[in-house]
Structure formats: structure tokens, C-alpha cells
Amino acid sequence: MGTWKKSGCALCAQNCGLELLIDNNRIVKVRGDKDNPRSKGYICRKGMNIANFQHNEQRLKYPLKKVAGEFVQISWEQAISEIAVRLWEIRDQYGPRSLAYMGGGGQSCHMEAAFGVRLMRALGSRYHYSALSQELTGHFWTQGRVLGRQYMLTVPDEERADMLVAIGWNGMESHQMPRAPLVLREFSKNPDKLLVVIDPRKSETAQIADLHLALRPGTDALLLRAVIAIILKEGWFNQAYIDKHVSGCKEIWPQLTDFDIEAALQVCELEYDQVRDFARLMATRKVGVHTDLGVLMNRHTTLVSCLVMVLLALCGQIGRPGTNLIPGIFMPLGAHSDERKESNWKTLTTGIPTIMGYVPPNVLPEEIMSDHPERIRAVLCTQSNPLRSYADTSAYEEAFARLDLLVTCEIAMTETATLSHYVLPSRSTYESWDSTFFTWTPDTYFQMRRPVVEPEGDPLEISEIHLRLADALGFIPELPAALYEKAGNRMEYGLELMQYLQANQTSAAMMPFIVGKTLGLALGSTNLAALWGILQALPRDTRAHAVRAGFKKGPLLGEEIFQAILDHPEGMWIGKIDPEDNFSLLKTEDKRINVLIPEMIEWLESITPEKEAAALNLKEDYPLILMAGRHTSYNANTLMRNPAWNEGKRACTLAMHPRDAEKLGLVDGQMAVVTTEAGSAELEVEITTAVRPGMVMIPHGFGLDYPGNMVGINVNYLTKNTNREAFTATPFHRYVPCRVEAV
Numbered sequence: 001m002g003t004w005k006k007s008g009c010a011l012c013a014q015n016c017g018l019e020l021l022i023d024n025n026r027i028v029k030v031r032g033d034k035d036n037p038r039s040k041g042y043i044c045r046k047g048m049n050i051a052n053f054q055h056n057e058q059r060l061k062y063p064l065k066k067v068a069g070e071f072v073q074i075s076w077e078q079a080i081s082e083i084a085v086r087l088w089e090i091r092d093q094y095g096p097r098s099l100a101y102m103g104g105g106g107q108s109c110h111m112e113a114a115f116g117v118r119l120m121r122a123l124g125s126r127y128h129y130s131a132l133s134q135e136l137t138g139h140f141w142t143q144g145r146v147l148g149r150q151y152m153l154t155v156p157d158e159e160r161a162d163m164l165v166a167i168g169w170n171g172m173e174s175h176q177m178p179r180a181p182l183v184l185r186e187f188s189k190n191p192d193k194l195l196v197v198i199d200p201r202k203s204e205t206a207q208i209a210d211l212h213l214a215l216r217p218g219t220d221a222l223l224l225r226a227v228i229a230i231i232l233k234e235g236w237f238n239q240a241y242i243d244k245h246v247s248g249c250k251e252i253w254p255q256l257t258d259f260d261i262e263a264a265l266q267v268c269e270l271e272y273d274q275v276r277d278f279a280r281l282m283a284t285r286k287v288g289v290h291t292d293l294g295v296l297m298n299r300h301t302t303l304v305s306c307l308v309m310v311l312l313a314l315c316g317q318i319g320r321p322g323t324n325l326i327p328g329i330f331m332p333l334g335a336h337s338d339e340r341k342e343s344n345w346k347t348l349t350t351g352i353p354t355i356m357g358y359v360p361p362n363v364l365p366e367e368i369m370s371d372h373p374e375r376i377r378a379v380l381c382t383q384s385n386p387l388r389s390y391a392d393t394s395a396y397e398e399a400f401a402r403l404d405l406l407v408t409c410e411i412a413m414t415e416t417a418t419l420s421h422y423v424l425p426s427r428s429t430y431e432s433w434d435s436t437f438f439t440w441t442p443d444t445y446f447q448m449r450r451p452v453v454e455p456e457g458d459p460l461e462i463s464e465i466h467l468r469l470a471d472a473l474g475f476i477p478e479l480p481a482a483l484y485e486k487a488g489n490r491m492e493y494g495l496e497l498m499q500y501l502q503a504n505q506t507s508a509a510m511m512p513f514i515v516g517k518t519l520g521l522a523l524g525s526t527n528l529a530a531l532w533g534i535l536q537a538l539p540r541d542t543r544a545h546a547v548r549a550g551f552k553k554g555p556l557l558g559e560e561i562f563q564a565i566l567d568h569p570e571g572m573w574i575g576k577i578d579p580e581d582n583f584s585l586l587k588t589e590d591k592r593i594n595v596l597i598p599e600m601i602e603w604l605e606s607i608t609p610e611k612e613a614a615a616l617n618l619k620e621d622y623p624l625i626l627m628a629g630r631h632t633s634y635n636a637n638t639l640m641r642n643p644a645w646n647e648g649k650r651a652c653t654l655a656m657h658p659r660d661a662e663k664l665g666l667v668d669g670q671m672a673v674v675t676t677e678a679g680s681a682e683l684e685v686e687i688t689t690a691v692r693p694g695m696v697m698i699p700h701g702f703g704l705d706y707p708g709n710m711v712g713i714n715v716n717y718l719t720k721n722t723n724r725e726a727f728t729a730t731p732f733h734r735y736v737p738c739r740v741e742a743v
């Protein structure tokens, strides 16, 4: 019984192709979609359990307003008009900087971002807080300096590489690359390939590595400096490549060579010979490198990203087949934002620049609690659960209670929604047309997921909610009747739209809204209309990649891709890069890889063995390092609300090495209390050699408040928002000093 429908997984950035058996409007069975050209049938246990995401007791059906501490159901008209009035009042009284948009990304629904950003812009605010700016900011910034644009993240060309290096990445559990466990196992098993893992502990990925550099937590900057210094000392750098493709090498050379390698490696607790072997491989193999939260959410995050790029540039490991390629980009994940420009908005109280179009959630509580006259007073939160996702939940609770307006746009009554003035129900991934623009492969893959179940109640696509708000605020111009009339025929509609825009050039800024309001009506989806709009204005490189993927060059290219996307519910490659001509995608002025970053030179001054040894000295009352937020097979950020999928599993534990447990007199299964500068929490001890002595781990994504159940502990009660990098405010979730005691 039921019908199999093609879809995709909403639980991580791989968005694996799924086939869903729908019976009686419910997902009753799941299998990997073999027709999906990227995931090729691969699926993990989270995807298998997707029904627990879609169907849960907390799904929202109607707009809600908090009245005297209780939520009451209201109409969409009332919700939209009241929120519009409040936004306008707050803006008028306190200025546009008092407004912030939070979200817009997530793991499966990116179409709303174009609307949310423009809505805020129309109100005068550029504050966009995003999950991406609590993990990838330093990385984005580095790519901006080295490659020319912050959204140009290189990705390993794993198909052609003969060595894969995982730095702070546990792909066996977290993926972050299509079919990651299969790819990692292939590198591990194939005698012609090598898997290298840089991770303090025997992670699931380190367990299958050919070479595991088990460094002391938080010492990646020292290690990378040492590797670079070895390569320079031994003369292993690729001079021909540098001459042709790299600029700024000579200038940074002296700082990089003047370094005590042996002393540094002692601090890292690594053997010289092993690191030298690694350096040799970096210089001689075709190497793909993937860095992740182990370094991105750790000490010196931005500097580490810089050093990785320097290492790759010295060894010729960027832009050549089998190395790290600049991917094709359909829609950038954010906007290149140069913080050196006057126009760059910095957060008012904490002074953090906008990078990639985003400011970091880690500082939002301070921006709300500040006494600045233009402090943040209203937050529009979509697809995000800051109460569980971002550092320092206590700070968030206090700050959100102070807001004049908190609007949460959600599929479920989350911990954040509970605190809101208005809660707006949105359609889930499985009830709407939507997609993501992740660029985690060199070629461009795209799948427009379509509704596979009927929504209950009256939820809307998030874009549609933005659209109605923009309309109520008077931001969408009066549109000619012809745009509505011709919407049934996309050719005629396109011509009409072109004429309209020529005559009304200032309206171009509101393009998604205009297309959404007119074409969206005919297509039955604001998101689908927005996709069509994006395809009509593709940048040159993207068009060239589409032609390489087999689409016909010419004015109808966008329409052809749109139709193909509709015809391929399983997803498809819409762009192919030329790996032999990857350097042509560089956006630096001299079209070379630029490794001269003045800030990096300055930061390097503190990366000496002596200074780092002193900085790494733990205080007596916090002698252990907590890895606050391990990503395991039992969590999918905070996305799974029905806890049934983990029944019988030991999902949220405090993992600790037997040696530490023995010292503390703890046994497996016993309750312990973990204390950090932010607070304390009690949870069950799990003794395992998968964690390094001196380190303990708690997964992120728990502390789920589900009817009749509090599932696990919210690790962000243990993370202080000031434990962060000064430049980007990225939290050091992989380096939280703590102590553990028996209860």
C-alpha cells in the first residue's frame, strides 16, 4: 500500500536522495534513492529515521501569538499585520540596527534566505545571524583573502586524489562529503591511496586511518606551522607551481622558516618522524584536505584556516586535478563581505565584522543586553533553534526575555519558539518545494525537492511568509496585471518581466518577491518561482559550467535548466567544472593564490612553543578539555524531535577514557557532574578508548524538551559565549575547560 516518492534527506548538508513510501499522508518506509546521481543510493541511520523528523507531536499548524503567557491561535492576516506594525514601530523608534534576522539556512531549506535578507535590507538592517557564522567564519574569511571571494571554499577532488587528509573531521559519523563513509573506507583500504587523520582521539575516522596524528587538543596551529617549516627546511615545496600560481610567498617565508620545530612538536605531543613523514606525503601525493569542527570551532580557528591554505599552496595542492578544487557555484552560500571597507556593518557592542554576509550568533545575547540605544530589540528567527544550538543557553534565555519582539518561524514548537511573541508555522521540507545550495562537491548538483505529503493545518513556505510580511510593510511595488496574466506561460512571462524591470529599475532589488508574488501564484510555490528567477540571472562561470554539463548555450539556458530540474525529481548535475582550468575561477586581482595575509603574520607571533605551552596550561579547577558537541549517529543537530528513533540507544553520554575514569573513581553507567565556567550538568558516564585521556565528550543536539520527556542534556548550558576567537567570535566548542566529579 502507499506510493513511493522521490525526495531528499533534510538532516545534513549531504541531502542524500531518498525514496519515501507515503501511505495515508505519512512517511512509512524509507530507502536510499539509487537514481540520485550524487548519493547513489547511500543513506545513513538518520535518513532511515526521517519519519521522526516529519511526524512528531510538536508540529505547528496555525500562527500563534503569546497572550498573557499563553499561546493563542490567530489568523495569518492578524499575525502578518501585527508583526509588520511592530517591526515598523521598533525601526522608527530605535533605528534599523535594532532589527536582526536569524536563520535562513539550515540543512535543507535555503530558498527563503534571498527573501529574508531582502526583507531586512528593505527595513534598513544588514544583521543576519546564521549557523554558518558559528563554525565557518574564519574559513570563509581566509578563502576571501586567498582566493578572492569568501564563498569560494575549495573542496577535495576525492575521485582523483590519492591521499585524503581529515583535519578535525570525523566523516565516518558526520559525513560532510557525499557517501563519506564509503569514500573514507576506499582511501583506507585501497593500497594506492592513503587516509590521514589529524585528531587528538581515535575517532571513528582515525580508527581506519593509514596515518593518525593524535595531537594534543587545540594545538593544530603549532602543528601546521611545524609541517610548513619542515617543508621549507627540506626544500619540498613546489617551486614551479609557486612561480606560476602563488603570490606573496616570498614575503611570508621568513616568518615561516624561523620556528623551533622540535619544541613545537613536543607541545603537540607528536613524534618528529611521524610529522616529517606527513610533510613528505603532503609534498609528493595528490592530496585532498577536509577541515572541520575539530579545528573550525577551536583555538586560533581563522589562523588555522590560513595555515592550511599556505600549506596547500606551497605543495601545489590547489586547483589541480586530484587536489582541492574551487567548486562550481550555483548560488553562493553568502555574500563576500570585506571587513576593511567602511560600509561593512560591525556588531554595535561587540564590534564583530560581517563576514560572508553574516554576523555570529555567539554575540547576539550581548547585542541584546547592551545599553546601546540601537541595541537589538527585534529578532526574526527562521529554521533555527538558538536556545539549543548556540553557545551559552543561559545567556540566550536572559537576552530573549528582553526582546521587544521575537518571531519564530518553525515547523515545531521548539525551545526557542516557546519563548517567542509570535510563532509562525512553516511547511516542512516534505511539504514544500525547496532545496539547498551547498557547494561541497566540485561539480554542481541540484535537486528541487517537491511536496510529498500534505501539510496539516495552514502552514506556509517560509518564503511566502517573508513575502506576506514584505507586502504588509509596503515593500512590494504595485505590479502590472500582465505579470499575473502571463504567469501561466513562462516564455511570455519572462518577456513581460524583462519589460517591467527595464521600466522600473529600482524594483530589481525586490526581484524574488515580484517573481514569487506573480509566477509563484501560477506555480503554486514561492520557492519554485524564486528558483526560476535565480536561473534567469546566472553568472558567467555558472552558465559555462551548465554548458559543460550538457545544457544548450544561449538565452534559454535558464529555462532549460529549470525544466530539467522539474523533470528530474531525483536531482541532477547542473554544472561541471573543468578541473584542468580551475585557476580561471580565481577572483583575486592578480588571478593567483594569495598567501600574504598581514593579519596572519601578526597572529603567528603568538604561535611559538613557549607561548602556546603556557596558554595550554589548564587551571587546577578545570583540568579536562570538554569537546562540547560531538556529532554522532544519534543526533542530527536539533532536527529530530520525535525521540523514538533513539529508543534503547545510549545517545547522550559523557564519554571518557578509562584512565581518567579510574583516576576519578568513575565506572561506566554511573552519573557524573560536569562543570565549566558556564554551568554544571549531570549525565551518564560512558567509558571508551575512542576518547583521549584528558578529554571528555558530550554530543550536541540534546536537551530536547518533548512532551513527557527531557531527552539528554543541552551541552550549551556548559559553553560560555566568551570562550571564542576575538576576530570572528567563533566559539571554541572543541576546547572547553571543565572538571568531572561523581554525583
Ligand SMILES: Nc1nc2c(c(=O)[nH]1)N[C@H]1C(S)=C(S)[C@@H](COP(=O)(O)OP(=O)(O)OC[C@H]3O[C@@H](n4cnc5c(=O)[nH]c(N)nc54)[C@H](O)[C@@H]3O)O[C@H]1N2
Residues within 6 Å of the ligand: 012, 013, 046, 135, 167, 168, 169, 170, 171, 173, 174, 175, 176, 198, 199, 200, 201, 203, 216, 217, 218, 219, 220, 292, 293, 294, 295, 298, 627, 629, 630, 631, 632, 633, 634, 635, 636, 637, 701, 734
Ligand atoms: N551524525 C551527525 N552528522 C552530522 C551532524 C549531526 O548533528 N549528526 N551535523 C552536521 C553539521 S551541521 C556539521 S557542521 C558537521 C560536523 O562534522 P565534524 O566536524 O566531523 O564533527 P565533530 O564530531 O565535531 O568531529 C570533529 C572531530 O574533530 C576532533 N577534534 C576535537 N578537538 C580537536 C583538535 O584540537 N584538533 C583536531 N585536529 N581535531 C579535534 C574530534 O575528536 C572529532 O573527531 O556534521 C554534520 N553531520
Ligand SMILES: Nc1nc2c(c(=O)[nH]1)N[C@H]1C(S)=C(S)[C@@H](COP(=O)(O)OP(=O)(O)OC[C@H]3O[C@@H](n4cnc5c(=O)[nH]c(N)nc54)[C@H](O)[C@@H]3O)O[C@H]1N2
Residues within 6 Å of the ligand: 106, 107, 108, 109, 131, 132, 135, 293, 382, 383, 384, 385, 386, 388, 389, 390, 391, 409, 410, 411, 412, 414, 426, 427, 428, 429, 462, 628, 629, 630, 636, 637, 638, 639, 700, 715, 716, 719, 733
Ligand atoms: N555546543 C555546540 N553547539 C553546537 C554545535 C556544536 O558542535 N557544539 N554545532 C553547531 C553547528 S555545526 C550547527 S550547523 C548548529 C545548527 O544550528 P541550527 O541551525 O539552529 O539547528 P538545526 O537543529 O539544524 O535546525 C534548527 C531548526 O530548524 C527547524 N526546521 C527544520 N526544517 C525546517 C523548515 O523547513 N522550516 C522551518 N521554518 N524550520 C525548519 C527545526 O525544527 C529546528 O528547530 O548547531 C551548532 N551548535
Ligand code: SF4
Residues within 6 Å of the ligand: 009, 010, 011, 012, 013, 014, 015, 016, 042, 043, 044, 045, 046, 047, 048, 175, 636
Ligand atoms: S543525515 Fe546526511 S548522510 Fe545521513 S542520509 Fe541524511 S543527508 Fe545522507
Ligand SMILES: [Mo]
Residues within 6 Å of the ligand: 131, 135
Ligand atoms: Mo554545522
